[in-house]
Every structure is written in structure tokens, then in C-alpha cells.
Amino acid sequence: MGKTLSEKIIGKHSSKEVKAGDFVIAKVDVAAVQDGTGPLTIDKMSEVNLTQVKNPEKTVLFIDHAAPSPRKELSNAHKKLREFAKKTGSILSEAGEGVCHQRLVEDFVAPGNILIGADSHTCTSGALGAFATGMGSTDVGIGMALGKAWLKVPETFKIEVFGEFGHNVGPKDLILSLISKIGSDGATYKALEFCGKTIEKMDMSGRFTLCNMAVEAGAKTGIIASDETTKKYLAMRNREEDFKEIKADNDAVYEKIIKIDASKLKPTVSCPHTVDNTAGATELNNIKVHQVFIGSCTNGRIEDLKIAASILKDKKRNFNTRLLISPASKDIFIQALQEGLIEIFVKAGAAIVTPGCGPCVGVHAGILGDGEVCLSTQNRNFKGRMGNPEGLIYLSSPATAAYSAMLGYIADPGNI
Amino acid sequence: MSIKKGTAWKFGDDISTDHIAPGRLFHLRTNLPELAKHVLEDARKDFASEMKKGDFIAAGRNFGLGSSREHAPAIIKLSGVSGVLAKSFARIFFRNSINIGLSLIECNTDLIDEKNEIEVDLKNGIVKNLSSDIEIPITPLPDIMIKILNEGGLVEHIRKHRDFQLL
Numbered sequence: 332m333g334k335t336l337s338e339k340i341i342g343k344h345s346s347k348e349v350k351a352g353d354f355v356i357a358k359v360d361v362a363a364v365q366d367g368t369g370p371l372t373i374d375k376m377s378e379v380n381l382t383q384v385k386n387p388e389k390t391v392l393f394i395d396h397a398a399p400s401p402r403k404e405l406s407n408a409h410k411k412l413r414e415f416a417k418k419t420g421s422i423l424s425e426a427g428e429g430v431c432h433q434r435l436v437e438d439f440v441a442p443g444n445i446l447i448g449a450d451s452h453t454c455t456s457g458a459l460g461a462f463a464t465g466m467g468s469t470d471v472g473i474g475m476a477l478g479k480a481w482l483k484v485p486e487t488f489k490i491e492v493f494g495e496f497g498h499n500v501g502p503k504d505l506i507l508s509l510i511s512k513i514g515s516d517g518a519t520y521k522a523l524e525f526c527g528k529t530i531e532k533m534d535m536s537g538r539f540t541l542c543n544m545a546v547e548a549g550a551k552t553g554i555i556a557s558d559e560t561t562k563k564y565l566a567m568r569n570r571e572e573d574f575k576e577i578k579a580d581n582d583a584v585y586e587k588i589i590k591i592d593a594s595k596l597k598p599t600v601s602c603p604h605t606v607d608n609t610a611g612a613t614e615l616n617n618i619k620v621h622q623v624f625i626g627s628c629t630n631g632r633i634e635d636l637k638i639a640a641s642i643l644k645d646k647k648r649n650f651n652t653r654l655l656i657s658p659a660s661k662d663i664f665i666q667a668l669q670e671g672l673i674e675i676f677v678k679a680g681a682a683i684v685t686p687g688c689g690p691c692v693g694v695h696a697g698i699l700g701d702g703e704v705c706l707s708t709q710n711r712n713f714k715g716r717m718g719n720p721e722g723l724i725y726l727s728s729p730a731t732a733a734y735s736a737m738l739g740y741i742a743d744p745g746n747i
Numbered sequence: 748m749s750i751k752k753g754t755a756w757k758f759g760d761d762i763s764t765d766h767i768a769p770g771r772l773f774h775l776r777t778n779l780p781e782l783a784k785h786v787l788e789d790a791r792k793d794f795a796s797e798m799k800k801g802d803f804i805a806a807g808r809n810f811g812l813g814s815s816r817e818h819a820p821a822i823i824k825l826s827g828v829s830g831v832l833a834k835s836f837a838r839i840f841f842r843n844s845i846n847i848g849l850s851l852i853e854c855n856t857d858l859i860d861e862k863n864e865i866e867v868d869l870k871n872g873i874v875k876n877l878s879s880d881i882e883i884p885i886t887p888l889p890d891i892m893i894k895i896l897n898e899g900g901l902v903e904h905i906r907k908h909r910d911f912q913l914l
Contacts, residue, residue: 354891356911370777371817379906397773404774451815451839467817467843469901477905481891481913515761516809520838549812551838605761693770713765713813720769720789 333580335487336554337522340462340577344445351486351584360386360444362475364468365393365431367692368449370408371468373415376476385478387420391431391439398426398687401695421475429660429686432456432628435463436539437660441565441573442557447474452628452710454545458538459564460557460577465546485522485551486586488513492529494594499638499744502537503630503708503728505529506544507599509591511609519549521586524579529593530555535564536634543629544710547606598743600706601726604714612731615741620725621703623648623736624655626684627691630708630729631659633666639733640672642747648680649739655697657684679736693718706741708732750868751829751850752877753801757861758790760807764840766790767811767819776818783822800827803867805859807833811840820844830867832856832874845892848900853886 334342338349345355362384364372369392376382384390392412400406409426416423424434431448432455440446442460446453449471456463466480474480490509510517523545530538538555545553556578565574598612625631625639636658648654656676658664664686667673673683684690690697691709699705699722707717712724727735730744766789768782775782787794787804804810804823810833811819820843823831830850834857844851852867854874859865863878874883888896891913898904904912 354889354914356914367773367776368815368817371821375902378902381905402774404777408777449815449817451813453815465815465839467815467839467846469817469846470842473901473905477910479911481911483889483891515812516835516837519809519835546839549809549837692773693765694773698771711765711813713763715765715769715771715789718769718771 332584333582335522335583335585336460336524336556336577336579337462337485337487337552340443340445341482341484343443349484351484353484355482355484356479357445357482358479359447359474361389361435361439361446362471363391363393363431363435363446363448363453364471365396365450366398366405366408366412367396368468369412372449372472373411375469376472381472381476384419384421384475388422389439390421390475391424391435392416392421393424393431393434394426395424395430396688396692397694398685398689426687427661427685430628430631430688432543433631433659437568437662442561442575442577447471447480451546452543454550454552455539455543455628457545457552457554458535458542459561460555462552462554464552485520487522487524488518489585489588490523490525490591491527491588492525492591492593493527494529494592496593496596497745499730499747500596500598501728501730502533502540504596504599505591505593506541507601507609507726508596510544510548511607513548515547515605515607516549521550523548523550523553525553525555531558534634535560536632539632540629547710598728598731598745600731600741601712603712603723603725606712606726612727612741612743618704618725618741620652620706620735620740622653622655622697622699622705623732624690624697624705624707624709625729625732626657626659627688627709628659629710631657631663633663635708635729636667636672639729640675642730642733642744643679643737644675646679646737648736652736652739654679654681654736655684655690656681657690658686660686690717706732706735750866751801752864752866753803753829754799755803755805755859755861755863755865756794756798758804758806761809761812762790762806764811764813764816764819768816768822779818779821779825782818783825786822786826795826798826801829803829803865804831805856806831807856808835810836812837815839817843817847820847820849824849832859845895846901848896854883858883
């Protein structure tokens with residue numbers, strides 16, 4: 332019987348044939364924590380006297396959620412991560428180096444790997460053809476120490492996408508539409524395997540956006556077969572040797588197959604306070620926007636910034652709308668500087684935020700006032716997400732966000 | 748796993764980890780007793796201050812969606828909640844709760860009203876609504892999770908075996 336991508340990868344890591352529904356102990360290739368979850372991981376490990384990590388060069392501690400630290404409590408949490416990294420030989424990703432999920436795909440995760448991360452958007456790395464899933468501090472701590480984790484092999488939904496995207500419509504509109512269709516718990520425990528002609532033609536940036544948001548439908552991971560596009564991406568990161576072709580069998584068994592025609596999609600926006608509560612951007616012209624945020628592990632890549640810059644070049648943000656832009660990693664920041672994108676943004680009136688998670692997770696750098704509306708390219712709009720339960724968060728693509736920043740209300744970039 | 752009795756506090760669908768342990772209190776994550784004073788504050792302002800040790804949460808669909816923050820189930824447990832009953836749970840929250848020994852019970856919570864008295868016998872898988880005198884069927888946990896829960900959580904499991912002894 333044929334196997335899905337998840338069954339293949341988990342089987343390889345547990346040295347036996349597996350099928351959906353099986354429970355296994357699987358070898359872990361890469362383990363990661365961030366500054367919100369890592370301190371508790373360290374506490375849990377020390378509770379059982381686990382003082383070392385199995386693979387230090389593949390254990391990464393990220394300072395990204397509160398980077399640079401806005402308060403002494405968080406500065407002390409950062410100290411703890413730095414000391415642990417030093418003691419165990421693990422890798423520390425310092426403030427300014429970027430959002431963990433972007434850094435993981437850039438330099439750490441390879442096709443065929445298993446990644447566990449104490450952050451729910453760990454599924455982003457699945458776009459490389461890896462099995463990547465979010466867990467809590469305890470699970471990841473034990474995984475770091477023992478080099479393995481217990482897993483249930485997930486059933487898979489095959490998401491087959493065909494057709495060309497329309498003007499200023501893209502992967503973010505696709506994933507928001509899919510989540511709206513299946514619901515915020517429509518894929519709980521499942522893997523979402525994205526495939527089809529549209530995915531084959533999609534760049535890695537778009538694939539990361541899709542897999543990043545798999546968890547917003549409740550999924551355990553999003554995953555995509557590795558191919559020439561994956562290979563080129565790894566080569567660009569000087570990691571060509573990490574490439575391995577991995578794809579699902581033609582006769583793999585799927586729990587469900589969902590087909591989507593990309594040509595029928597429109598610029599899509601999630602409305603407060605759940606991701607599956609979507610509307611077309613054109614239907615929301617009456618929503619005035621106080622803040623636009625372009626960045627995050629969902630849409631802070633160079634391709635996203637280029638789209639935003641193409642709309643904002645020689646333009647100004649609306650007088651009543653502040654604009655925050657944060658490249659997802661240091662290398663993306665450098666490229667954006669070299670290509671003149673940052674100058675376009677600053678001239679348009681944007682505040683540039685250090686690569687990291689701050690605004691999206693409501694820790695610092697972009698907390699909303701009471702009753703204020705933010706249109707953001709991030710992945711979540713839960714009540715209180717951006718630091719204030721009285722704030723209202725809408726989610727969109729970079730194109731919709733940039734165009735709306737200019738006009739001051741939610742606007743359809745298909746009209747540009 | 749003894750029989751537990753307590754009062755039910757009702758919550759709706761899609762209660763996220765941001766409702767339970769919001770990002771604006773990120774700096775309290777290294778001070779769980781202080782963070783626990785704000786548990787579920789953004790879903791129900793009266794809960795943290797008025798709940799009594801031993802009470803139950805009775806929620807709708809997809810309880811605990813969102814972040815991987817283990818602090819969310821940790822502060823529910825720390826505040827003295829006996830267990831969370833819900834129509835369904837989000838995956839990472841589910842796993843985290845079992846790992847730290849917080850009881851989760853999947854059942855039809857439409858059969859529970861605000862402030863009903865609930866009795867839970869986890870060992871035999873029986874939930875009773877004492878106020879309406881009905882027994883509510885529950886979805887059993889997978890064996891692997893019962894093992895972890897019986898040993899007091901994943902940390903205790905590892906303390907005992909120094910490895911996974913789950914399959």
C-alpha cells in the first residue's frame with residue numbers, strides 16, 4: 332500500500348513500516364525552542380536531571396518573541412537561554428537574527444527530517460519536505476535530551492491546487508480560503524499535504540506561507556514534496572548537499588482530498604476573532620485601519636516585501652494608518668536593504684521593526700489601543716493576540732495589507 | 748485518579764491559548780503563580796477571581812487552539828481546576844495537558860449548564876451531571892496518554908524509566 336509523505340518520514344525515523352493511526356517513538360533530527368517556551372523547557376529538563384542535549388548542533392534556542400527584550404523579566408529569561416546554550420553546546424539565535432521558523436528553514440531543516448519545536452508554527456518547515464510539528468516545552472525538552480519523541484502517525488488530507496492566481500492574489504489568500512472552508516478545527520490531528528500544478532509552480536516563500544498556517548485548521552503539520560524548487564532554495568542557502576527528493580506514493584491513502592482552483596480565489600481577509608471567519612477584501616471597504624503590520628513567519632520573506640514595495644513605491648501611507656514592517660530574518664533584512672525596499676518603506680512612512688515576533692504575539696512593538704483595528708500579514712487574529720483584548724485584528728496577504736495602508740481602509744489589491 | 752466533584756464554569760467554542768494565557772502577560776511566563784491569577788481572564792473576567800479549587804471548566808469545540816505555550820494548561824492546573832470538559836480539544840493543548848497531568852474529558856458539554864455540579868470518575872470513564880442527574884458518555888483517551896497520565900505526566904514517566912516506555 333502506498334504511503335503519504337508523513338508515513339514515509341515517520342517510518343524512516345522509527346525503523347519500521349508505519350501507517351496512519353500508529354503510535355511510534357521516532358528519532359528527532361532538529362529540536363527548537365523560543366524565548367517564550369524555552370525557559371520552561373530548561374526547568375522541565377532540570378526537574379529530571381537532564382543536563383545535556385543529544386545533538387547540540389541541531390538543537391536551537393531562539394530569542395525572537397521579545398527581541399530585543401522590552402522588560403527585565405524577559406531579559407532574565409534570555410539570560411537563562413544563553414547560559415543553557417553555552418553549557419550544552421546548543422545553538423543560540425540572538426535577538427535580531429529573526430523569527431525561529433524562518434531561521435529553521437534557512438539553515439537547519441532538510442527534506443526528510445523530523446523537526447519538533449516548542450512553537451505551534453513549527454509546521455512551516457514542512458514545506459521543505461520535512462515532518463515538522465509544534466509541541467509544548469516538556470515534549471521538546473525530553474526530545475532535546477533523548478533525541479526522540481512519541482508520535483501518532485497522522486491521517487492526511489490531500490490539498491490539490493490547480494489554476495493560476497489572479498492579479499495580486501496568492502498563497503495567503505489560498506490558505507485563508509482553505510481554513511475558512513474546513514474550519515479552525517477542520518483538520519485537527521491531520522497532516523495537510525499540498526500538491527498539484529499550482530504548488531509545483533509556487534516558490535518556496537509561498538509554500539512556507541501555506542505550511543505555516545496548517546495549524547490554524549488544527550493540523551499537526553503542513554507538508555509538501557521536495558523538488559527542483561526546494562533544491563534551488565537550499566543551494567541558495569549553500570546547503571545543496573542537504574537536498575533529498577521525497578514525495579508521496581501515487582497510491583498513498585488519504586482521508587480526504589480537497590481540490591482548489593486558484594483562479595477562482597479573491598483577495599481574502601480573516602475578520603476578528605478567528606482565522607476561519609473570512610470575507611473578500613472588497614466587502615470590507617468600510618473598515619478603517621489604524622495599523623498595518625507586514626512581517627511574521629507567515630509573510631515576512633523577501634518575496635512578500637517585494638510585493639509590498641511594488642505597491643508602496645513613491646506612495647505614502649494614509650495619514651491615519653501607521654505602518655510597521657519587519658523582515659522575518661537578518662538575511663531577508665540585508666537583501667531588502669540591498670534591493671532598496673527598506674528605503675521605499677521608510678519613505679512611505681513605515682516604521683521598521685527588528686526581525687522577530689513581537690507585534691504578532693502581542694509582546695511589544697505594535698500593541699493595539701482599545702477599539703483599534705490592525706490589518707496584519709501574520710497568522711492569528713485571536714482576541715488579545717496583539718497585546719490588547721480590546722483590539723480588532725484582520726489578516727491578509729502582503730498585497731492587501733500594503734494597499735490598505737495607503738488608502739486607510741481594507742481595500743482589494745486586485746483593483747490596482 | 749480518584750473521583751472528583753466540583754462546579755462547572757461554562758465557556759464557548761474556540762477558547763484560544765491567548766484567552767487562557769495572553770501575550771500581554773508574556774513576562775509572567777517565568778512566574779506561573781502570578782500568571783495563574785489571570786487565567787482565562789480574556790474569556791471570562793469573573794473566572795480567575797471567583798472559581799474555587801476543584802471546579803471544572805465546561806467548554807465547547809476546539810478548546811485550547813493556538814499556541815504551543817504549555818503555560819496555558821499549567822496555569823489552569825495551578826489554579827486548582829479539577830479538569831476541563833469540552834466537545835473537542837486542539838492538538839498541542841491536548842498533548843501538553845496530558846504531559847503535565849491536567850485531566851481533559853471529551854464529551855457533550857451541551858448537557859452541562861453554568862454552575863451545575865459535576866462528578867468525574869476518570870478511572871472508570873464516567874461523568875455525571877449531579878444537578879440534572881444524568882450520566883454523560885465520554886470519548887476515551889488513547890492508551891499511550893492514559894499511561895502518561897497514570898504516571899503523573901511525562902516528566903514523571905522519564906524520571907522513572909529514564910527513557911520512553913510507552914508502547
